[in-house]
Amino acid sequence: MSYRAPVTEMRFLLDHVLGAGRLAETERFAEATGDMVDAILNEAARLAEDVLAPLRRAGDLEPARLENGVVRTSGGFSEAYKAIADGGWVGTAASPEFGGMGLPVSVLSCVNEILASANLALSLCPLLTQGQIEALEHHADDEMKALYLPKLVSGEWTGTMNLTEPQAGSDVGALRSKAEPKDDGSYSVTGTKIFISWGDHDFGGNVCHLVLARLPDGAPGTKGISLFLVPKFIPDADGNPGAANSLKVVSLEHKMGLHGSPTCVMEFDGATGWLVGAPHKGMAAMFTMMNNARLGVGIEGLSQAEAALQDAISYAQERRQGRTPEEGVETIQGHADVRRMLLTMAALTATARAICLDCAFSIDMATATGDAAWDARAAFLTPIAKAFGTDTGCAVSDLGIQVHGGMGFIEETGVAQYFRDVRVTAIYEGTNGIQAMDMVGRKLADGGTAAKALIAEIAATADAAGGALGARLAAAADALGAATDWMLGSELNDRFAGAVPYLRAFALALGGHYLLKGAAEGSDPQREALAAFHVERLLPEVPALCAQARGGAEQLYAWEIAS
Structure with a gap:
């Protein structure tokens, strides 16, 4: 393909x-x-x-x-x-x-x-x-900006992000990397970082590492972390790569997928680095990069869904297997279950793309207008884009294997690579569970204003659509509104217990909203059919997901985990 x-x-x-x-x-x-x-x-x-x-x-x-x-x-x-x-x-x-x-x-x-x-x-x-x-752009001083x-x-130089350590994964505050100030205004950075994508390569130029480390007077936890720019080669007086810095790649991770991307264990041994932003404010600076990356990772998930969908459609149009009930169709695309899988793949992919681009568009409007409402909208959509985009990449690439049948399990076809490559995206840049907890925690801290504004948009599309499809979308919006009210009135751990189904319910409801809006533009039978499938077949999950979201945490702790 x-x-x-x-x-x-x-x-x-x-x-x-x-x-x-x-x-x-x-x-x-x-x-x-x-x-x-x-x-x-x-x-x-x-x-x-x-x-x-x-x-x-x-x-x-x-x-x-x-x-x-x-x-x-x-x-x-x-x-x-x-x-x-x-x-x-x-x-x-x-x-x-x-x-x-x-x-x-x-x-x-x-x-x-x-x-x-x-x-x-x-x-x-x-x-x-x-x-x-x-x-x-947001946190460096003018001299650093001008040089780097x-x-x-x-693209002459490339950049990395160094957060994770063997004992400090999602709990970044547990890091042990340290930075000692030097007389010339630079810092000596020491520590080991793992899972560093593209930590080195043979493309030439310089590799610039953003490294989280703690100054001698840094408080415990995330509040005492600072951010440093540590290049592979220390720039000379003319800004060109000079002497090699005191850092190295210890090993490359042996991974399930993404084999072409070198994921490095990095060792910094008194490497020379420069402070980015204020001391002890490293997490604020790094979150600028991480928020950018979270949308970007959601798009990575979307990308593999799109590629797997194209491959599955191509295969279904060529593979002959059994008699189909569709007149004149001799390939497996005529089988009802294959069509169900392809439509599910297409609807999820379209939903993920719409969420990601709506998030990006909201960022743009916030930048262009300075309107805080756009900024809040972008912030609320970011964890949905990351989590649903990557969940969709995993689900759609898995369905792509199923469409191929036994040939999907054979590495020579290349179909399994989509799943192997995309699986990690649901883990890095904050696991999808962390994204969901962020959504019901920080992102609802405004009293639900941003969430309710999006629910109102969904309800408006339902009213405009009318008929049975509009009624189904309206019911999804109502269920989502009730779940949001429950979240706002509940203890934080009870919210966390239902965070993942709440995020997915929100994403599927948004999918109905986007697809029905698209179907209303002109008279494209393909768009109308896809929107109807999503609303009739996928949207019924929303009330059930919202019921799960309101389940609370008590039941989760009633079961004793056996050793």
């Missing part, structure tokens, strides 16, 4: 469902016209289809390897990364002041989906650099 970027679907969603044309009416994004967006997405599609996609299997079969302390990447990856950098794709949304295009995050999100669908392992490298760019941002934006 040859991947084809869904540019037409992206443009329809942006223009007719989300109303993203409003961005070009703002001063900040005046250049993001329809013609400009078309040109950007079509060019990204050519890069993905012609350069990145042919290397997807090579990255899986020829993993990155560590040789004498040097990371060697999969065949063709270095040249493909150069094509990404030379095309300016790393700096799609970065500030023009430092060489970026300054385009909306919603456009960047489409580009990132296209690149990740074609080759998820390689696309992680520029994605991490984009997160570092945003963190430095042009190199990062151009």
Whole structure:
């Protein structure tokens, strides 16, 4: 199967469902016209289809390897990364002041989906650099910005994020890495970090590590953590890579998937680094990068759902197996259960894309207008985008294997790679359970204002749709509203116990909202059929999920976990 970027679907969603044309009416994004967006997405599609996609299997079969302390990447990856950098794709949304295009995050999100669908392992490298760019734009001093941002934006240098330690995974406050101040204003950083994606490579340039560590006077827990920029090579007086820093790759992780992406154990042994932002405020600076990454990871999940869906449709159109009840159809696409799987895959993928792009669009509107309501909307959608996007990647790639039957379990077909590659996305950048707890904790701390505003949008779409489909969506909105009220009146651990079903209920209700809005635009039988399937077959889960969400924590602790 040859991947084809869904540019037409992206443009329809942006223009007719989300109303993203409003961005070009703002001063900040005046250049993001329809013609400009078309040109950007079509060019990204050519890069993905012609350069990145042919290397997807090579990255899986020829993993990155560590040789004498040097990371060697999969065949063709270095040249493909150069094509990404030379095309300016790393700096799609970065500030023009430092060489970026300054385009909306919603456009960047489409580009990132296209690149990740074609080759998820390689696309992680520029994605991490984009997160570092945003963190430095917000928190670095002018001198650091001037030195590092042009190199990062151009893709000449790449960036990483170093949070996790063997004893400190999701509990970042348990880290042991330390930083000692030096006389010249720099710091000596010491510690071991694990699970560092693209911690090194053979692309040339410099690898710039953002490292969380504790100063000697740092308080215990997350409040005492600072953030440091620690480059692989210390820049010389001219800003070029100079002497090698005191850091190294100890080993590469042996992973279930993403074999082409080197995941490193990094050792910093008194490495020279520079403080980013204020002392002891490292988590605030890192969360800028993590929030960027959470949306980006949701899009990674979406990307593999799209790729797996395309592959499954192609196979179903070619595979002959048994007699079908559909006149003139001799392939398995005529079987009712295969159609059920394909429609489920398509509906979940469309929902995940809409949530991710709505989140990105909300970020853009907050940036362009300064309106706090848009900012709150983006914040509330972020954990949904991350968790539902990656859950969808796992579910859809799993269904893709099922559509292929026994051939899906055979590695030679390449179908299992989608699932193996995407599975980790539900874990990193905050597990999906943590995303759900954030949603019912911090994101409801406004008294439910942002949540209720979205529920009102869903209810308005239900009223506009009318009929049986509108009634089903209205019932989902009512159930979601009742669950939200329950959350607001409950103890925090009771909320946490029902957080995951609450998030999924919200996502599925939003899917009905987006798909019905899309079906109302014109008279496209395909859109109408997909919307009807989602509302009739997937939306009935919402009341049941909301009932689970209100179950409380007591029952979970009544069962004694046996050793």
